[in-house]
Amino acid sequence: MRRWSVVVAGTLLLVAAIAGVHRLPAAESDVGAAELLRQVRGAEDHSWSGYIETEGALQLPDTDGFSDVGALFGERTTMRAWWHDGQHWRVAQLLLAGETDLIHRGDTTLRWDYERFDATLSRDPAIRLPRTADLVPPVLAARLLRGVDVDDVERIPAKRTAGVSAPGLRLVPPSDLSSIDHADVWLDPGSGVPLRVEVHADGADSPAFTSQFREFSSARPSTDEVSFEPPPGVEVGFDDVLDIADAANQYASVRPPDRVAGLERAASSDQAVGVYGRGMTEMIAIPIRDREADPLREQLAQTAGVDRSAERTAVSVGPLGVVLTGAAGEGGWLLAGTLTREALDRAADDVLADSVFLGDR
């Protein structure tokens, strides 16, 4: 019996040690919300490196052309990233038996896929679908912070993240149109770089999306760490078209309206795809051909909580709203973003009413 109690005590100690490492209390900081906002804004160009975990609870329909996005928002992703500066970075998505690296240099991005043993270079298009590098906490926080004012932020308790006590800041969307209830950002007290970001949908207890550092360093990574030399025998290919959004933007012969649902079109979207609003109130409108729209429509129709009429298929997954216009067999507009359902519907009406057809080119 005495032996067993020794063993049981040892086991409990080990379990507690493993659990305890994750539950160390965070030291509170008395820095005010406005000061934190200033710090995080000032750190947008800061360099960093680390090990990142993102976890999304958004079950998006899985269709060709969007499956990577679905995985990004609906699953757990682990990454290692080195951020020299906005022009030079490398984000490596760690897969069980391989990895996919994005290496950014100036305005080109090289994609290394170990499992396909293939390296592809592409220009950074004005419009594209989200990718891993958009979801690392500093980049995601910078996006959410766009348009946020001192009046939209408040302090929340600090949280222990990547081994440091990170003071927290809550962002409330400045616009009523946003479907995001609030987004929480915890930052590195030393550098001001966001270490953890949580996005909460209206009326949900747990975050719809979390991105956080597990290991973090605010030191500037060396240029070696953000460069890439393809292994001998691998030819670097070149992609003219990055993804379905880029393709539509370049080749679709329509122009979306300048303003939908009261939201301004972003200056960067001057071709077929329209990006409206900013920060936590943002939406993209992509014209889609019939052969791509149809499978997407079917997938959306099978998603829980689908709202379907003859001319429109709409789905809300957490804070993310998706609307696809057009009836079966037709092309249409795909609208996706963090807008309320009502706002998204209005936006769809506006896009359909006001876009300009350029004729066949």
Add this chain to the structure above:
Amino acid sequence: MTRESVIATAGLTKRFGRITAVDSVDLDVREGDVYGFLGANGSGKTTTVRMLLGLVLATSGQMEVLGQPMPSNWRDVLPRVGAMVEGSAAYPHLSGRRNLALIDAAGPGGQRADRKSRIAEALERVGLLAVDDRPVRAYSLGMRQRLGLAGALLRRPRLLVLDEPTNGLDPQGIQEIRKLLLDLNRTGTTVFLSSHLLTEIEQMCSRVGVLERGRLVLQAELADLRRATGRVEVRTPDVDLVRTLLDGVVEEYDATRLLVRESDPAGLNARLVRAGVRVTALAAEQRSLEDVVLEAAAASGDRFGGIP
């Protein structure tokens, strides 16, 4: 009785759940004994033997083996004990020699330098020296038993604890083993022999303990048990003549045999012959071990309200 104690237990008890396998046993084995530990199958013999060797832990009671408390001093005690418990056991894919070498190397005191010669000696003693390198798997039951015995003898122990050592042996083998054990005993090895065979114990042992349903119902020198009963057995065709001649002291009789209370067999014989009785055989009556054991068992049954 000043010989040194080799095994001494006091109130040794083992319970498995609600079953009491060994109930308050006080064993007393002295140096130089060939101790016969007799009991039916299931009487608790093997459990007792296992407790002595530290394999089974006693529920209560004390044990001393070779003068030291067990199981706490197993490090000092066990190297001086050779044992065979419930038949021999060996790695079936290895030869007998290799089995012995492995078991010898596994524990303390198995010097490597003389291992080969010790193994040869042990094998010779048990009559296995001529055996080839076939794996133990191919051994007969008797050969395995001999191998187990060789294992027990390997380090020339002071105490041999053997549980049913002659199981599976042919009569000649039994004879050999018996001789071997007696030889060893003569050179100073104390032998603790557990068996359910009365005759085996009667033929070899100097001291007997009888276990009955977990209790030690008898423990004594064999010679004491078998002391003369004070009666003389007379075999003769002239039963009636003897009865009239010895009226009053004949206790039992049948057609050819009488039991007479008489302390002097030689005098009795002379008297009978003088009276013209044809004596076929005449001897002082001795109790057989069987009688003693049955008596003791019955008495223990009485004591605990079992058999009336």
Add this chain to the structure above:
Amino acid sequence: MIRVELVKLVRNRRTWTTIAVIDALPVLVAVLLAVTDIGPRPGTGPAFLSAVLADGTLFPLAALGIVLPLFLPLAVAITAGEAIAGEAQQGTLRYLLIRPVGRTRLLVAKLVSIMAFVVLAVLVVAATAYLLGALLLGNESVSATGPASVSGSAMSTPELVGRTLLALGYAMLCMLGVAAVGLFLSTIARSPLGAALGTMALLVASTLLLTLDAADVLRAYLPTRYWLAFVDLFRDPILWRDVLRGVLLQLAYVVVFLGAAWANFMTKDVTD
């Protein structure tokens, strides 16, 4: 005692039969790949297997990825299950204890012997895989591409060899936990098979729970959690995070289950 256990291990034909069975699977895979030239689709199949067709020198790693999830732990579970329960069933346990071999000492010797079995098995698998890789697979293109890390940087041959050795060592370490659990169950179960099945049940449960989001709290404690982290040794720079955690977790398993085996075995009545 440890030496005795090692001799018993090496002299037992079953040891070598088991290793041969483990080894047969990567051999079969190598032959099939060489004959058909059809690799798994990118992103499917065990780690490194899709890269093997181009570069045969990676086959030891691919072989590791093939045997690590099931074959190797199965063999370890069986060997560990035998440790005490097998000796007990054979009757030799009582003779070892009478000899006398201390019970703690016996447990430690058994664990060492199981790990020796793991080392033997992994080395045999790696060596055959190396030969097969060189003889059957991808040899024509080796000179053209050269080995690349998972992160896409070129690796020199010494670097590849060094990392491969590290990966082999890590895979061996991963079996420590299985060995300790098997040993513990072997002191409890009456039959070696029962102990082996119990160990396998734990591993299967662990693998299953890893895929379950609801079991998130348990993830850090699951024995199979970091098994595939040997892939991290081939990233550039090497990602030590999971490898280190894997090693610590295995050590924790050894402490807990060897301790439990000890607590149970010290007071166990040996009645077989």
